[in-house]
Amino acid sequence: xxxxxxxxxxxxxxxxxxxxxxxxxxxxxxxxxxxxxxxxxxxxxxxxxxxxxxxxxxxxxxxxxxxxxxxxxxxxxxxxxxxxxxxxxxxxxxxxxxxxxxxxxxxxxxxxxxxxxxxxxxxxxxxxxxxxxxxxxxxxxxxxxxxxxxxxxxxxxxxxxxxxxxxxxxxxxxxxxxxxxxxxxxxxxxxxxxxxxxxxxxxxxxxxxxxxxxxxxxxxxxxxxxxxxxxxxxxxxxxxxxxxxxxxxxxxxxxxxxxxxxxxxxxxxxxxxxxxxxxxxxxxxxxxxxxxxxxxxxxxxxxxxxxxxxxxxxxxxxxxxxxxxxxxxxxxxxxxxxxxxxxxxxxxxxxxxxxxxxxxxxx
Numbered sequence: 001x002x003x004x005x006x007x008x009x010x011x012x013x014x015x016x017x018x019x020x021x022x023x024x025x026x027x028x029x030x031x032x033x034x035x036x037x038x039x040x041x042x043x044x045x046x047x048x049x050x051x052x053x054x055x056x057x058x059x060x061x062x063x064x065x066x067x068x069x070x071x072x073x074x075x076x077x078x079x080x081x082x083x084x085x086x087x088x089x090x091x092x093x094x095x096x097x098x099x100x101x102x103x104x105x106x107x108x109x110x111x112x113x114x115x116x117x118x119x120x121x122x123x124x125x126x127x128x129x130x131x132x133x134x135x136x137x138x139x140x141x142x143x144x145x146x147x148x149x150x151x152x153x154x155x156x157x158x159x160x161x162x163x164x165x166x167x168x169x170x171x172x173x174x175x176x177x178x179x180x181x182x183x184x185x186x187x188x189x190x191x192x193x194x195x196x197x198x199x200x201x202x203x204x205x206x207x208x209x210x211x212x213x214x215x216x217x218x219x220x221x222x223x224x225x226x227x228x229x230x231x232x233x234x235x236x237x238x239x240x241x242x243x244x245x246x247x248x249x250x251x252x253x254x255x256x257x258x259x260x261x262x263x264x265x266x267x268x269x270x271x272x273x274x275x276x277x278x279x280x281x282x283x284x285x286x287x288x289x290x291x292x293x294x295x296x297x298x299x300x301x302x303x304x305x306x307x308x309x310x311x312x313x314x315x316x317x318x319x320x321x322x323x324x325x326x327x328x329x330x331x332x333x334x335x336x337x338x339x340x341x342x343x344x345x346x347x348x349x350x351x352x353x354x355x356x357x358x359x360x361x362x363x
Contacts, residue, residue: 001054001055001056002054002055002056002057002316003052003053003054003055004052004053004055004316005051005052005053006051006053007051012048012051012052015051016044016047016048016051019044019047020041020044023037023040023041023044024037024041027041036337039330040330043326043327043330046323046326046327047323047324047327049323050320050321050322050323050324050327051320052320053318053320054318054319054320055316055317055318055319055320056316056317056319057314057315057316058314058315058316058317059314064129065109065305065306066109066110066111066129066305066306067107067108067109067110067303067304067305067306068172068174068175068176068303068304068306069107069110069111069175069176069177069178069204069301069303070110070111070113070127070165070168070172070175070176070177070178071104071107071110071111071112071113071178071180072113072115072161072164072165072177072178072179072180073100073103073112073113073114073115073180073182074115074116074117074157074161074179074180074181074182074183075096075100075114075115075116075117075141075182075183076096076116076117076118076154076182076183076184077093077116077117077118077141077142077143077144078117078118078119078143078144078152078183078184078186078188079118079143079144079145079146079219079221079257079267080092080143080184080186080188080212080219080267081093081096081143081183081184081211082143082219082220082221082257083184083212083216083217083218083219083266083267084217084218084219084220085212085213085215085216085217086211086212086217086288086289086290087289087290087291088290090290091143092184092211092212092217093141093142093143095211095288095289095290096141096182096209096211097138097139097141098290099182099209099288099294100114100138100182101135101138102293102294102295103180103294103298103300104131104134104135106294106295106298106299106300107178107300107303108131108305109129109303109305110129110303111127111128111129111175112125112127112128112129112131112134113125113126113127113128113164114134114137114138114141115157115160115161115164116141116157117152117153117156117157117160118143118144118152118156119144119151119152119156120156121156121157121158121159121160122160123160123164124137124141125137126164127164127168143219145221146219146221146257151188151189151190152187152188152189153187153189153191153193153194154183154185154186154187154193154273154274154277155193155194155196155277156189158194158196158199161179161199162198162199165177165199165202169202176204176205176301176303177202177203177204178203178204178205178206178300178301179199179203179206179281179283180206180207180208180209181206181207181208181209181274181277181278181281182209182211183209183210183211183274184210184211184212184267184269184270184274185210185212185269185270185271185272185273185274185277186212186267186268186269186270186273187270187273193273193276195280196277196280196281197280199280199281200280200281200282203281203282203283204301205283205300205301206281206283207278207283207284207285207286207297207298208274208275208277208278208281208283208284208285208286209285209286209287209288210269210271210274210285210286210287210288211269211288212267212268212269213268213269213289214268214269215268216266216267216268216269217266217267218256218257218264218265218266219256219257219264219265219267220255220256220257221255221256221257269287271285271287284298286298
């Protein structure tokens with residue numbers, strides 16, 4: 001038996017205590033028959049049980065159509081991915097998100113995973129066939145703040161990818177592995193770029209997608225605290241001449257990241273690095289500028305889908321409705337008591353008026 005209260009346990013306890021207090025005080029004073037107040041206390045206890053949502057966990061098996069392929073999306077989330085030089089003035093990461101969602105449509109039934117890399121690499125979405133969850137994970141991707149960046153390597157995700165692939169290939173050795181890399185190729189770490197040639201024999205397909213322009217773009221960095229409207233001309237706090245970092249008007253709480261000379265920093269794509277990663281992986285490189293659809297530059301292999309039985313999924317049979325039956329039954333009883341009391345008061349009032357008239361009073 002498990003419990004999952006409608007409110008938090010704190011809210012549940014507060015509500016139950018308040019209802020018990022409403023019943024205990026009149027019972028102590030002697031307002032009305034005490035048995036009714038004790039009965040109401042019992043109903044409060046029953047209601048508390050219902051609000052705690054009792055349930056019994058049940059393990060069940062399901063069947064889903066699944067393709068024998070694992071698709072890894074490696075996403076650059078360094079500060080430079082906020083540069084505004086994709087398809088006009090969109091950020092590079094906006095372009096990445098659009099391409100990821102379009103590319104995922106080519107892999108029905110496959111397991112998808114997202115590994116992001118900036119100063120460090122992390123798996124933000126383990127392999128899953130839930131493509132809706134994948135889309136939600138893509139939606140919340142954001143660049144690393146420049147204050148948190150200590151330099152980044154474009155091959156930072158290599159160790160994380162190797163670990164995930166080794167684990168998943170041990171679990172499902174028959175599955176194909178596909179790797180897609182999304183980034184701008186800008187290396188800011190002092191360490192050399194690692195070779196990824198060892199992955200070439202372990203992947204079935206993939207591609208490297210580059211974002212940005214040789215001219216580069218400026219990068220805005222969101223403020224961590226709301227949309228403040230401060231006074232006094234502080235940059236980013238309401239000064240219309242400095243809030244956007246360009247000297248113009250606009251009044252946002254974002255400003256452009258600046259270089260050591262105080263000028264807006266410029267990030268440029270490094271396609272030499274990106275082509276090197278593509279060569280190491282044994283896949284093709286494609287520059288993305290928003291001018292062509294993803295399907296026009298990459299066509300996914302076709303994988304047959306098979307019905308896979310999945311055990312161990314836990315569902316909960318809830319039984320909150322059982323105590324609620326008693327609660328509603330008592331509400332019906334209270335309504336009967338109320339109607340009877342109302343009828344009693346109506347019969348008493350006319351008799352008092354008649355008695356008053358007999359004594360010579362005015363009604």
